Amino acid sequence: MGVMSTAVKMDLKTRLSLKWEEVKANKVSYLFLAPYAIFFLIFTVLPVLIAIGLSFTHYNMLERPKWVGWQNYLRLFLADDVFLIAVKNTFIFAAITGPLSYFLCLIFAWMINELQPRIRAFLTLLFYAPSISGNLYLMWTIIFSPDSYGYVNGFLLYWGIIDQPIQFLTDPRWMMPLVMVVVLWMSLGTSFLVFIAGLQGIDETWYEAGAVDGIQNRFQELIYITLPAMRPQLMFGAIMSITGSFAAAGQIIPLVGFPSTDYAAHTVVAHLLDYGNIRFEMGYASSIAVVLFISMIAAQQIVQRLLSKLDD
Amino acid sequence: MQIRKKRLTRSPGGDLAIFIFLLAGGIFSALPLVFAISNAFKPLNELFLFPPQFFVRHPTLDNFKDLFVLMGDSWVPISRYLFNTLFITLAGTSGHVLMASMAAYVLAKHRFPGRNFFFSLVVLSLMFAYQVTAIPNYLTMSALGWVNTYASIIVPAWSASLGLFLMKQFMEQISDSLIEAARIDGASEFRIFWSIVMPNVKPAWLTLIILSFQSLWNETGGRFIYSEQLKTLPYALNQIISGGVARAGVGAAVGLIMMIVPITVFVFNQSKVVQTMGTAGINK
Structure with missing residues (x-):
């Protein structure tokens, strides 16, 4: 027994020291990585761990956090009706905008790719511009303004389709x-x-070979050649779309106000902001953040499973 | 509309369908932008016409003049807001490009323990939104004493994960023999990184600059910064817009000014950005 355990100990010790030698040999690599890694750990990894820890406490920023076990989670799912509304809205919102935005990105990219470089560059800019134009999306509040100055209401009134303005965003x-x-x-x-x-990177000869092999139209080309060839890009695009659709509350709140009428556009992120920034119930807010985190990762896993079948 | 390459598989009906679809999408995408531009140049009486007019009839610079008057009235001079935004954007972007590139270089071209683990953490972090980390980050900032300082905005921007991801994927394309040759010639790792790798990944660091610029340019600093002197341009402009319906024209002018900078930057670097994005796949 005694011999065995020292052997195991020795083994572990030598393995550790071997590992340490390897780390020392790669000193330069770690030095390069360090500046980024330190800030990444402090501002991205650590916060997730802190949120998980805080989610089991009662914490109001004034007193020390108090351990409450699963109480926050029980309250979330059993006692907080507004949270359940938020979950339902977030789910509907993500299930519709996530896939739709993904397919719009794909379809427009695919169509644009058929055009001449100059038109392609122009249309790329046109479609991409809304995502980088800051808070210009607030123009939509003027378009859907609840009075006759709003474009939509103005025209509907002018054409006599409605006799009083629709309260679009309330x-x-x-x-x-x-x-x-x-x-x-x-x-x-x-x-x-x-x-x-991704589309521009696909080898032109594949299409020629495909045409010889009997591919007859664009859609067959898309299904049999294009999509399988750009699977890595599709995988990455899925990640961005899912994250974007879950995080969209940042844009929802300025559009419909907070809280929205009857919580009709209340999302998990809005609920998180409510408890984190307004009520300062940090433990409870952290449990909301953890639920959000887990559902985002779960959604990613499901979609990646689905996409990995593209190869077959 | 002319099709780039005639292939056997193209039908005129399909071309027409694509044309109609792109036209509809293009109009939908452009409308709010056109409204904003048009509204920015509308005189007051045209802004509140019934029925509303899409296009401006008698363009004027009144809204921009009003904006300057309003900005001149503010308690903190507007130049201060502009300085804050420029400083945050510059410091955040340059630090991000440098640190992310250094990390990307060793992740792409060196083999060391923990390399794959670290990169998978970065990919994982692409999968969740910043709201998840917002509360702990506030606690971290206050523990560091960084609340209400530039650092609270600048330092987290250094470690943005999308930038590292794109840079690492792009650097994998560089041939190992190039790096090996320099190593045999006795170049230090930093020299290899700076004089060989970086010049070869120009499209990638331009892309990183653009992405970082876009997010910092629109940063309002709302979560961490409460001193008026440290607030940013988007914050100040948002305050002006929040005057309600009477500020509709000024609001459009503000939107136009804020939008024009990132879009111009993108226009001049579009081909580089697309080239970088080409390597951004995930293989699983």
Whole structure:
């Protein structure tokens, strides 16, 4: 027994010291990595761990955090009706805008790729511009303004289709669809550029070979040649689209106000901001952040599973 | 509309369908931008016409003049807001490009323990939104004493994960023999990085500059900065717009000014950005 355990100990010790030698031999690599890695750990990795820790406490920033076990999570799912509304809205919102924005990015990139370089560059700019134009999306609040100065209301009134203005961004029936339109409008961002680049990188001879092998139209070409060839880009685009659709609350709140009428456009992120920035219930807010984190990662895993089937 | 390459698989009907689809998408994408531009030049009486007019009839610079008057009235001079935004954008972007490139270089071209683990952490962090980390980050900032300083905005921007990801994928394309040759000639690792790798990845660092610039340029500093003297240009301009319907014209002028800078920067570097994005796939 005693001999065995020292052997194991020795083994572990030598393995550790071997590892240490390897680390020392790669000193320069770590020096290069260090500046980025230190800030990445402090501002991205550590916060996730802190949020997980805080989610099991009661913490109001004034007193020390108090351990409460699973209480925050129980309250979230069993006692907080508004949270359940937020989950439902976030789910609907992400399930619609996520895939839609993804396919819009793909379809527009695919169509643009058929054009001459100069027109292609212009259209790329046109579709990409909304995602980088800062808070210009607030123009939509003027377009859907709830009085006759709003473009949509103005014309509907002028043409006699309605006799009084529609409260587009405060009426629960209109809120979600309109917010989705605005978010889709600005969703042709990084994924869109990645798809365009991916399409341009596909070897032209594959298409020629495909045509010889009996591919008859664009759609067969898309399914049998283009999509399988750009699987890495599709994978990356999926990540960006999912993250974007979950995080869209940043744009929703300025559009419909906070809280939105009947919580009709209340999302998990809005709920998180409510408890984190307004009520200072940091433990509870952290449990919301953890739920959000887990659902984002879960959504990513599901979509990546689906996409990895593209190869077959 | 002319099709780039005639292939056997192209039908005129398909061309027409694509044309219609792109036209509809293009109009949808452009409309709010056109409204903003048009509104920015509308005189007050045209802004509140019934029915509303799409295009300006008698363009004027009144809205821009009003904007300058409003800015001149502000308690903190507007030049201070502009300086803050420029400083944050410059410091954040340059630090990010340098640090992310150094890290990307060793992740792409060196083999060392923990390399794959670290990169997978970076990819994982692409998968969640910043809101998840917002509360702990506030606590970290206050522990560091960085609340209400430039550092609270600049330093986290240095470690943005998308930049590192794009740079690493792009650097993998550089041939190992190039680096090996320099190593045999006795060049130090930093020299290899600076004089051989960096000049070869110009499209990638231009892309990093643009992405970092876009996010910092629009930074309002809302979460961490509360002193008026440290607030940024987007914050000040948002305050002006929040005057409501009476500021509709000024608001459009503000939107136009804020939009023009990132779009111009993108226009001049579009081909480089697309080239960089080409390597941005994830193989699994």
